[in-house]
Amino acid sequence: MTNAQTSNERADRLAALPIREELHGQEPYGAPQLTVRAMLNVNETTHEVPADVVEAITKQVHAAASQMNRYPDREFTELRRKLADFLSRDLPGGDLSAENIWAANGSNEVMQHLLQAFAGPGRSVMAFPPTYSMYPLYARGTYSDYIAGTRNADYTQSADDVADQIRRSRPHVVILTSPNNPTGTALELDVVRAAYEAAAESNTLLIVDEAYGEFRQPGVPSAVELLEGRPLLVVTRTMSKAFAMAGGRLGYLAAAPEVTDALRLVRLPYHLSVYTQAAASAALDHAESLMANVEKIKVQRDRIMEELRAMGLDPSPSDANFVLFGGLTDEKAAWKHLLADEVLIRDVGIPGHLRVTAGTEEETTLFLDSLRTFVGR
Template sequence: MDPRAQVESLLRPDLRGRTAYGAPQLEVPVALNTNESSYPVPEVVASAMARAVAQVARDLNRYPDREFTALRADLAAYLSRGGVSVAPEQVWAGNGSNEVLLHLLQAFGGPGRTALGFTPAYSMHPVITTTTGTTWVDGMRGVPGAGRFDLDVATARAQVREHRPDVVFLCSPNNPTGTALGLDVVEAVYEATTGLVVVDEAYAEFARPGTPSALTLLPGRPRLVVTRTMSKAFALAGGRLGYLAGDPAVLDALRLVRMPYHLSTPTQTLARTALAHADLMLETVGVVKDQRDRIVAELTAMGLSPVPSDANFVLFGGLADAHATWEALLERGVLVRDVGIPHYLRVTAGTPTETTAFLDALAALVPTHAGAAP
């Protein structure tokens, strides 16, 4: 038996034949496929990070603070800037929000338990769910007469009551659609289940004015958690720092499943330095939002069907063959994301120059690539 077949025979049956997650990492002039920030870390912050890491480097013979106490205080202070009160004992963090989600499923999912999400949504939700032995339930979006990607109270509540999941995932703003949820949907889902409700707010900083955060719903709801990340608005994708806010009892449960000392000293140091320069790190958010709205306006003018977005990306439809358009854009040096929704692609809002390159390339393709109903 060849080595691959031998390993395959040892693999968990539910993982056999699966394909690993991963967006294409290609060297192209304009990369707009993974919702990263196109802007580098400001030089003054990068220098501060280098100094801070140098200061702790001599102590790397010691384990990091297992409770990342100072980082939790800084994250709580940052969240509290938005008009809500979040205490350090309500904050948890991991190496990217994916690890935070993994901790939640390790603690509250597992064999014999189910997790429900509303498709299309973040593709890692079902991946992380199944790797923990939890059964994934594919809930559906779409409200007749309102919009293909909307999720309303009645639709969400009915599916939660039908499937009775142990964990419910809500995504606001949603990836890949960019649409935000009303708090009434979160409240209805919470009331309809006895399980954990996870609101993934990875793109919250890009939301349009007046878009509410589920952080405001945390008081009195111990089964509600809100996850965030520093990968997007903070332009710290390479730093790998995700976090959540929730009841201290939830954090106690997560301590049972996390690996010892899971957040390295350099990771904690980089994140704290970024938070100390939050205003500067977030200066590009407004520029990105302008480019996002520009994409929506110009794609509409081209006759395509962009979805109004509260994130740093735009999902757009009206393509006869989405993958063919993806390939044609790639040939022109522009990499976007094929998210597997027929007739739709997703593009990250980049710099003004990158946005122009994308729009020019797509405009040249529209005459031969458009034509499908949104």
Template sequence: MSFPPLRDGLQGLQPYGAPQLDVPVQLNVNENPYGPSPACVADIATAVAQAASGLNRYPDREFVALRAALADYLSHDTPHPITPDQVWAANGSNEVMLQLLQAFGGPGRTALSFAPTYSMYPEYARDTLTTWEQGRREDDFGLDLDAARALVEARRPSVVLLPSPNNPTGTALPPEAVTLLCEATAAHDGLVVVDEAYGEFRRDGTPSALELLPRHRNLVVTRTMSKAFALAGGRLGYLAADPAICDAIRVVRLPYHLSAVTQAVALAALRHAPELLGKVDQLRAERDATVGWLRGRGLQVADSDANFVLFGTFPDRHAVWQGLLDRGVLIREVGPDGWLRVSVGTPEEMSSFRDALTHVLGTKVTEESTS
């Protein structure tokens, strides 16, 4: 037996992670390129200093104040008020998802999603010994609702994971898709988790699944402060669901899983929500301009409700990715074969991306024409 004695199913695997490279233009992990203002930084620093004076004590394990603040924030996105007992939080939406599968997945149970989708989902299933099942999306990355319902009815998953907007495609789901799958999953007491990590970037007229919570007791809507909130370094993800679901998660959560410092940072950030979210409209406009520019170059581009754009297709996408990197622009080699994903950055960063891609594609055309 090899050392260390890693359990079956994990041997030989590489840990998840996007490349972390020190380059001038980093557009690969869907961060908000606009950092907090000096006033927000000062508020966070004061809050952390206050928390530090009591670090000899454990934090509030129920994070009551934070849940109330998150509920208030979410209530602005739905006509139905969200209450603190409907909210749960953890260290990033990754831990939220893992806790959901720890509580509602496991041996003898199945989690299901529709590819292409977030590459961590099967890892959550693997780590919780949950069977992983995967349907397929249509060519436009939407869902065939009849086929999706048939798959749910056939496989009877305990948890259905539905990102909206989807990562890496940016595709948002219509409310009727969420309702259909909630109803199909409820027939065998399963949950539907709508992952709205990029929900704040959705286009006008695209509702949040939060609006459907009163209709579907088995619906969970997850969010994060890592993207639109510009708090990727703070590691705070959360969900809204029936209070009974939040209560059940307590069985699997680690003791005091949200530190006093994390709670203080998140609360301070929520006090500055209008400011931190103030660049969302600008990022949407930059996203839409990027979609138009890429299509103007004859490329395929997925419609996006997120802060990133999936584009292609390339016979050798790695060569294009490397060519951009050689010119100081880092994007993500992810998604279906032949496609690449670029995060939306500042106007200056997007200009650098366009210049680099124009050069790379021009060079590639020249090389092909002379070969």
């Protein structure tokens, strides 16, 4: 029996199950998982975790193992305090406290908690494609309607346009993404302010997803600066990217304390294990060491943009750890050519475009050399 036949039989058996009607025919979120020399398709930090961080995490996880007969701290109080201290670095004045922080198993679960509390049946969620492909899945998983807004042709967003779309649609939750995935574009704070004012008119929650916030270009602000006095504003972050903890699964947010109180109504009991809390806490203790890798990644990101332009391609300006680039006549052929050279990047479904994660200097060189060969054929 061929793989295709097996796959078709599994699909038939799935279709026969009494699953929710709207799930029939849907595809799960995913990206190719292949072992090649340069895996640059899912925006992980490809640099090795610094030895001092590995040692600290190992020590704290080992200590946590002696406590696994007991439930973990349900309020993860110490972890919230450390996350607040880290985020406060983005504030020109004043500090966040543990009361402003929530965390979960990756920013995916953070978003799920937010939509469980503020969206749901009979409610709607608005985002602005092309953007993170999980947003409509979050909406579907919480029985929420999904509203797709629009962007400018260069993927940017203007304050007046975003505010106008929010006022016309009157969703219950709005998601802005800065830097945006897959385009890499960041938002000016005037866009967030205008979006918040429009959202507040209909008592709408505004989420700014800053999963790649630590990779911003110099001088690009964070929406964390706008939290004070805005009880309907939420800023989400993750430790998967800048903290090299994609396998650790820790996402978090900053918001008014009453927002975190709302999330306690929907979270599962003891949702953060002792091991997750220990690993994240140890990583935060070594933030400076990990941020040094962030600076190295930013160098490679900027190198990618410069060299792609020299090839005659069209990279979008990026404030993230990846680069979306266009100008390809056949992006699928380019993707296959790169994979044949053991370089895996992402086809994000935009004609003529591909997205590449900024990796180590060696991985970046492999990518650029292979693509240069393809473009020069």
